[in-house]
Amino acid sequence: MRGKMECSQRIGKNCHAILIDYVKKHGEGNWNAVQKHSGLFRCGKSCRLRWANHLRPNLKKGAFTREEEHLIIELHAKMGNKWARMAANVKSSPKVIKIQVLVNLYPSSSPIAHILLPGRTDNEIKNYWNTRIKRRQRAGLPLYPPEVCLQALKESHRTSAVSGGDKGTHDILQNNTYEIPDVIFDSLKAKNYLMMILLLSRMSTVDVFFTL
């Protein structure tokens, strides 16, 4: 295997300790400097990935709970393949402000109003989803359960109502509310007409916004 082999040759517990030590001293970010200052063989990108997926504190390991699984499905119905936004580590992203606004757009009762999936990495969520897609496609099932479609539909309407008068949210709406997950088309193939309804409702959200 490409990556794993390379990594196993280069990464040991000692390297982990070096990386942890470096982040403790200098904080996250400026990953290219890690290699220069710590003497690690890995490029900055790899260091960041290693830190984010394995070394970062408060990481939650192990299988997804039922609640988390449900939340992922729900978030995917709303956001599409925005794995990093679903993960809690959005806090370290420069896009954090946008995301906070996004979170504020959702009603407090919505799971998204909390910090999404704390302790889970984008990679974990992505892997889980891809596995799930394969499983359901093989079984000939729609990707989203009907109740999730309906809930997404309801929230889509509510979101458009909340954000309607707020011009500052334009960017957020463009990036998220308008987004149509590619996966919808697979759902359509599976004759999941509820997703078509959701899609249409999102389009009407766009119309509502532009007519304001």
Place this chain on the structure above:
DNA sequence: AACTTCGCCAACCGCTGGGTT
């Protein structure tokens, strides 16, 4: 027991967008 399939996991690659010069 040997082989195949499947799911999980970890890592790399290429692209994008924001920041800096």
Place this chain on the structure above:
DNA sequence: TAACCCAGCGGTTGGCGAAGT
């Protein structure tokens, strides 16, 4: 304003172990 750099993101790949045949 353009060019460059870099962190971050999403897609993809492939090893490994468990389960099934």
